[in-house]
Amino acid sequence: MIKALLTGHSRGLGTAIADALLARGIPLLALARSGNPQLCSAHPDLLQEVSLDFSDTPSLQAWLHTPALRDFFADAESALLINNAGLLQPVGLVGEADATAIAHAVAVNVTAPLLLTNAFVATTRHCADRRVVHISSGAARSPYAGWSVYCATKAALDHQARAMAAEHLPGLRVASLAPGVVDTAMQAEIRASSVEQFPQKGRFEALKNSGQLTSPDKAAQRLVNYLLGPNFGDVVDGDLRHLPD
Structure with a gap:
C-alpha cells in the first residue's frame, strides 16, 4: 500500500496535488x-487532516513527538x-524587511x-520504497532582486535534497522540483507587489496576460505522475517541465 504525507493542501497547488493523489486511491x-x-467531503475514507501552523516550530515539534506519523505509516509498503x-x-x-x-x-x-x-x-x-519531494522554485537557482528571503529558503531545500541523495539511504529517493510558473494565489501576490519591491514584476504580469x-x-x-514513476529521483534538483513522466 502507498501512503502519502502532504503539506499545504488547503489551497492552490497543494489542493491540486492532494486531489491527484486521492483520485488514485492513495x-x-x-x-x-x-x-x-x-x-x-469528496474523500472521507482516504483523507486525514491535521491543523498545524508551520511558523510555530514548537507546536510542530510537539506534534512530531506524538505517534501520529508512526500510526499512519504503520501498514505502508511505500x-x-x-x-x-x-x-x-x-x-x-x-x-x-x-x-x-x-x-x-x-x-x-x-x-x-x-x-x-527527518521524522518521515x-x-x-x-x-521498501520511500520518496521525498520538495516543491522548489526557479528562484532557488536564479537570483531575483526583492526575493532574497524566498530565493535563499528555496535554495536551502535544493541543497538539503542533494545532501540526502548523497547519503544513499535504503529505499529512499529524493528530488527538489521547480513546478514552473503556476497560476496560484502566490502569483497574485507577485503581481500585487510594487516595482520598487520587486523590479521584475512586469515579467510576471506579462506571463499572466499572455x-x-x-x-x-x-x-x-x-508532479504526481513523476513522483510515482520509475524515474523519480534520477534528477535531484530539476524543473518539472523538463522531466519525463
Whole structure:
C-alpha cells in the first residue's frame, strides 16, 4: 500500500496535488493551517487532516513527538512526503524587511520541511520504497532582486535534497522540483507587489496576460505522475517541465 504525507493542501497547488493523489486511491495525511472541506467531503475514507501552523516550530515539534506519523505509516509498503507549503513574503529589497517576517518565512519554508523530512525518514524505515519531494522554485537557482528571503529558503531545500541523495539511504529517493510558473494565489501576490519591491514584476504580469501560467491541476498531475514513476529521483534538483513522466 502507498501512503502519502502532504503539506499545504488547503489551497492552490497543494489542493491540486492532494486531489491527484486521492483520485488514485492513495491514503493521505494532510498538514496545513486550514482545512479543506471540499476534499474531506469528496474523500472521507482516504483523507486525514491535521491543523498545524508551520511558523510555530514548537507546536510542530510537539506534534512530531506524538505517534501520529508512526500510526499512519504503520501498514505502508511505500511512503511519500510532499513538502509543498511555502511563503513568498517578505518581498522587498534587503534592509527593508521586518525581522519577524524573515523568521516566519524561514520557519515555514526551511525549518518545517527539514523537521518533517527527518521524522518521515525515521518513521518509514520499514518501507521498501520511500520518496521525498520538495516543491522548489526557479528562484532557488536564479537570483531575483526583492526575493532574497524566498530565493535563499528555496535554495536551502535544493541543497538539503542533494545532501540526502548523497547519503544513499535504503529505499529512499529524493528530488527538489521547480513546478514552473503556476497560476496560484502566490502569483497574485507577485503581481500585487510594487516595482520598487520587486523590479521584475512586469515579467510576471506579462506571463499572466499572455496565458503562459500553468494551471494547478496540470502541474499537480505532472508532479504526481513523476513522483510515482520509475524515474523519480534520477534528477535531484530539476524543473518539472523538463522531466519525463
